[in-house]
Amino acid sequence: MQRIRLRYTKRGRLRFTSHRDFQRAFERALRRSAVPMAYSAGFTPHPKVSYANAAPTGVASEAEYLEIGLAEFRDPEALRAQLDESMPIGLDITDAVEVRTPNFVERLEASEWQVRLDSVEPADAARAVAAFLAAEQVEVQRQTKNGLRVFDARGAVAALELLPSQVGDGNDTGTEGAADVRSGNPCAILRLVVRHVTPAVRPDDVLSGLRATADLAPPVPAEVTRLAQGPLDEESGTVTDPLALDRAAAPAGL
Amino acid sequence: MTVESVFPRLEALLPHVQKPIQYVGGELNSTVKDWDACDVRWALMYPDAYEVGLPNQGVMILYEVLNEREGVLAERTYSVWPDLEALMREHGVPQFTVDAHRPVKAFDVFGLSFSTELGYTNMLTALDLAGIPLESKDRTIDDPIVLAGGHAAFNPEPIADFIDCAVIGDGEQAVLDITEIIRAWKAEGRPGGRDEVLLRLAKTGGVYVPRFYDVEYLADGRIARVVPNAPGVPWRVSKHTVMDLDEWPYPKQPLVPLAETVHERMSVEIFRGCTRGCRFCQAGMITRPVRERSITGIGEMVERGLKATGFEEVGLLSLSSADHTEIGEIAKGLADRYTEDKIGLSLPSTRVDAFNIDLANELTRNGRRSGLTFAPEGGSERIRKVINKMVSEEDLIRTVAAAYGNGWRQVKLYFMVGLPTETDEDVLQIAEMAKNVIQKGREVTGQNDIRCTVSIGGFVPKPHTPFQWAPQLSAEATDARLGKLRDAIRQDRKYGKNIGFRYHDGKPGIVEGLLSRGDRRTGKIIRAAYEDGGRFDGWREHFSYDRWMSAAEKGLAGTGIDVEWYTTRERTYEEVLPWDHLDSGLDKDWLWEDWQDALEEVEVEDCRWTPCFDCGVCPQMQTEIQIGPTGVKLLPLTVVK
CATH class of the missing domain: 3.30.750.210 (Transcription Regulator spoIIAA)
Structure with missing residues (x-):
């Protein structure tokens, strides 16, 4: 069985796709494009697909990953193009490598996020960021399935900075069909790197932290995009390509 | 006229609502056509939640038939859940189509497909959110023509105040014919306003326009007659029938949603x-x-x-x-x-x-051979003769024996309660039938763990059927009969544990019956229920019997008739029925x-x-x-x- 790792996106309005919705759409795309899937054994065989660490509903992403098992050998790039063609625009398949190394999920150490705060003055955001970074611990709470949970949002944050101000620049993450009605309003854009820890710290939790430490309360919901996930370079605070190892490794069995 | 997408305004609301994906469109095989390149534009609505409406074959077929035509576009709209409705009202976002997020009010035709009467309040919500006056008489030339279709439209009288017209029967050819009439009228510069285009539609004999018919009543509340009030309008409006289905292979490109729906x-x-x-x-x-x-x-x-x-x-x-x-x-x-x-x-x-x-x-x-469903509909041989469901108990037992013999483990039986002439005895026979099924299953398989589920729906008399004259069983009597059946099943030591029993209480059926066989006076009830917050009446968690009963009291004040008059009353041969025309x-x-x-x-x-x-x-x-x-x-x- 050949295994392929794919990178995909959730862009623009399709960021409202839930993970379950994505799974159904992807498995139908596999059927439409007649990908020779390997199936699980058992009474109701399922195509072999495994997903890693999906972004929450409503959050856009440039860096989601999944792995599929094939019954016949395929060229990864040709397969990527074929699948991408069959997926809705916005759920784009952007990279593919043949699996040559194990422990992929462990390699997803951190995520890099972009958080767009409309109608927030960059100076206010800068103050909040400074206060957050100065704190050793920032306690936040979140409603989970098991009730209200209180945890630290500061420790997992590897980097947090305000990007140079871009007033009403429209959408750089490919939001199709959505003209920026908020043009002219102030806008603060944050870059955030968060380690994948348990319990998970999400961009939302960091925003709660900004509110807790500096009273930053954006009047409209933040637009959050995952830009990358993968190994964390602690020194530079950057996230690197998790597929690089597979690309570099020698082809399996050749 | 430029029509702007409401999406940017909607998008800001979506992080706050449940299942936002249902509002964003972009389904595989959906179509967005150039607004300005089309001269007749349809907004098609299935007046229920997206998850129910999207798989609807009727809407899917018409959507494709219309969009295939040059110069014609069709987009879809569904009922928004109360969470989004509240936000849309707060932020002034109108009812929109999911295809290009255009406001429904901008279209030429707002076509609604009613599989059930329980979508009527949802129509009023959509009209109001769209900024279209609720009643036909208040609309201007800039409002869409509100058109009803689907099975419930075979008696459109309860919604006669709210719709401009109704089409009964198969829609494929009908929507194209209507499109041509509207196109010609628009090309001529919309002479004579709304009345003129509606009159042109009415004169075809295939489009019912309630405003061109007057209903006269007898002193006892029954209808005296229904009379056309405009020249050239026929006394009766015909249903449409498409012949040769092979010529209509729709949907060719079925819609595939991202959101989960009821039929995948x-x-x-x-x-x-x-x-x-x-x-x-x-x-x-x-x-x-x-x-x-x-x-x-x-x-x-x-x-x-x-x-x-x-x-x-x-x-x-x-x-x-x-x-x-x-x-x-x-x-x-x-x-x-x-x-x-x-x-x-x-x-x-x-x-x-x-x-x-x-x-x-x-x-x-x-x-997997898990379950098989059969619908004997009536528990006793006698009642099955009444309803003309020609299945004998022998047939059923032979069939389930074959099913169990072939490895099927569960049989589900569907019945109705409240059928005309029905007695407690007829209904108690359902328990006997279920026992016989299990007994046969044990016999055939040699195993004890055989299950039979009995699922029961309340009978609602419908227009254009032989039972259109029949008295409906009251909610109380329905519940009493179901209670006796439940006890009979539970008390059975030998089989009771293997029989599953699913039923609904009789109240929703009364409201459905009121709307099914209602007349124009019923419209006041629908409006009162809507104004009192009625939404999604087909959903148990949203349905309120009390709301409907107080709406009926309000709506029927001064008429001398009541809910019982519409539901549990038997009609006579002479009576003019609201849908006779x-x-x-x-x-x-x-x-x-x-x-x-x-x-x-x-x-x-x-x-x-x-x-x-x-x-x-x-x-x-x-x-x-x-x-x-x-x-x-x-x-x-x-x-x-």
């Missing part, structure tokens, strides 16, 4: 109409005659549809799918083609006979005779296999039965890889 499969309508003659069944009465799609036409639709969607299941739809003259060949042919691709086949609406077990086996060649093709005298036959427990055969018994449809509508067999087989597909 590729559906092919294998025939339309049914002449089994079940007297309670409105669908069977109003969709006559039977028109089969050919085996090859079905094969092509399945093949093209699967390629276009990637669905894993094919549903072969109709009112009684096993009745297709070549169903055996169809099932075998499709199973041969697709079993290897792990495509499941399903056949809803099957009869009770052993042939169906062979079919079910074919459809589950390597799948809508011609389903069925001869009213034939319906009456069939009603009398029901009372005398006389059965009627199916006209596909016996001589015509003059229901009236074919001569009246100039149609004919179209059935096979063609003798053609489905050949294996050549696989190109």
Whole structure:
């Protein structure tokens, strides 16, 4: 069985796709494009697909990953193009490598996020960021399935900075069909790197932290995009390509 | 006129609502056409939640038929949940289409498909959110023409105040004909305003425009007569019937949503109409005659549809799918083609006979044989004669024996309670039947863990059926009868534990009955219920019986009639029924005779296999039965890889 790792996106309005919705759409795309899937054994065989660490509903992403098992050998790039063609625009398949190394999920150490705060003055955001970074611990709470949970949002944050101000620049993450009605309003854009820890710290939790430490309360919901996930370079605070190892490794069995 | 997308404003609200994906559109095979390149524009609504409305075949078919035409566009809109409704009101976002997020008010036609009367309040919500006046009389030339279709439109009188027109029957050709009339009127510069275009539609005899008919009442509240009030408007409006389904292979490109919906499969309508003659069944009465799609036409639709969607299941739809003259060949042919691709086949609406077990086996060649559903509808032999459901208990037992013998482990039986002439005895027979089924199952399999689920729906008399004159059973009497049945099942030591019992209380049925056989005065009730917060009445968690009853009290004040008058009252032969001027093709005298036959427990055969018994449809509508067999087989597909 050949295994392929794919990178995909959730862009623009399709960021409202839930993970379950994505799974159904992807498995139908596999059927439409007649990908020779390997199936699980058992009474109701399922195509072999495994997903890693999906972004929450409503959050856009440039860096989601999944792995599929094939019954016949395929060229990864040709397969990527074929699948991408069959997926809705916005759920784009952007990279593919043949699996040559194990422990992929462990390699997803951190995520890099972009958080767009409309109608927030960059100076206010800068103050909040400074206060957050100065704190050793920032306690936040979140409603989970098991009730209200209180945890630290500061420790997992590897980097947090305000990007140079871009007033009403429209959408750089490919939001199709959505003209920026908020043009002219102030806008603060944050870059955030968060380690994948348990319990998970999400961009939302960091925003709660900004509110807790500096009273930053954006009047409209933040637009959050995952830009990358993968190994964390602690020194530079950057996230690197998790597929690089597979690309570099020698082809399996050749 | 430029029409802007409301999406940017909507987008800001979506992070705050449940399942936002249902509002963003972008479904596979959906279409967004250039607004300015089209001169007739339809907004099509299924007035329920997206998850129910999206898979609706009627809307999907019309959407594609219209969009295929040059210069015509169609977009879809669905009911928004109360969480989004509140935000839309707060932020001034109007009812929108999911395709291009255009405001519904900007379209020429706002067409709603009503499978059930319980969507009426949702129509009012949508109109109000769209900024369209709720009542036809208050609309201006800039408002869309509000058009109702679907099975409930066969009695459009309860919503006569709110719609501008209604079309009954098959929509495929009808929407194209209406499009041409509107196009011509617009090209002429919209002479005579709304009245003129509605009059042109009414004069065709195929579009019902309530404003051109006056209803006169007798002192006792019954209708005296319904009279056209404009020159050239016909006394009766005819239903539309599409002949030769192979010429209408829609949907060709079924919509595939990102959101989860109630039917996740590729559906092919294998025939339309049914002449089994079940007297309670409105669908069977109003969709006559039977028109089969050919085996090859079905094969092509399945093949093209699967390629276009990637669905894993094919549903072969109709009112009684096993009745297709070549169903055996169809099932075998499709199973041969697709079993290897792990495509499941399903056949809803099957009869009770052993042939169906062979079919079910074919459809589950390597799948799980979990449950089979049959619908004897009535518990006693006597009541089944009344409703003309020609199944004997012997048939049923033979069928379940075959099912258990072939590895099926659970049988589900569907019944109705509240049927005309029904007594407690008839209903208690349901328990006996369930016991006999389990006993037979134990006997055949030698095992004790055999299950039988009894599922019960309340009978609601419907227009254009032989039971349109029948008294509906009150909610209290329905509940009492269901209670006795439940006790009878529970108290049975030997089988009780193996019988599942599912039912609903009688209250929603009364509201459905009120709306089904209502007249124009019922509209006031619908409006009062809506204004009191009525939404999503088909959903148990949103439905409120008390709200409807107080709305009825308010709406019917001063009329001298009440909810019982509409529901539990038996009608007489002489009474003018609110829907008499809508011609389903069925001869009213034939319906009456069939009603009398029901009372005398006389059965009627199916006209596909016996001589015509003059229901009236074919001569009246100039149609004919179209059935096979063609003798053609489905050949294996050549696989190109």
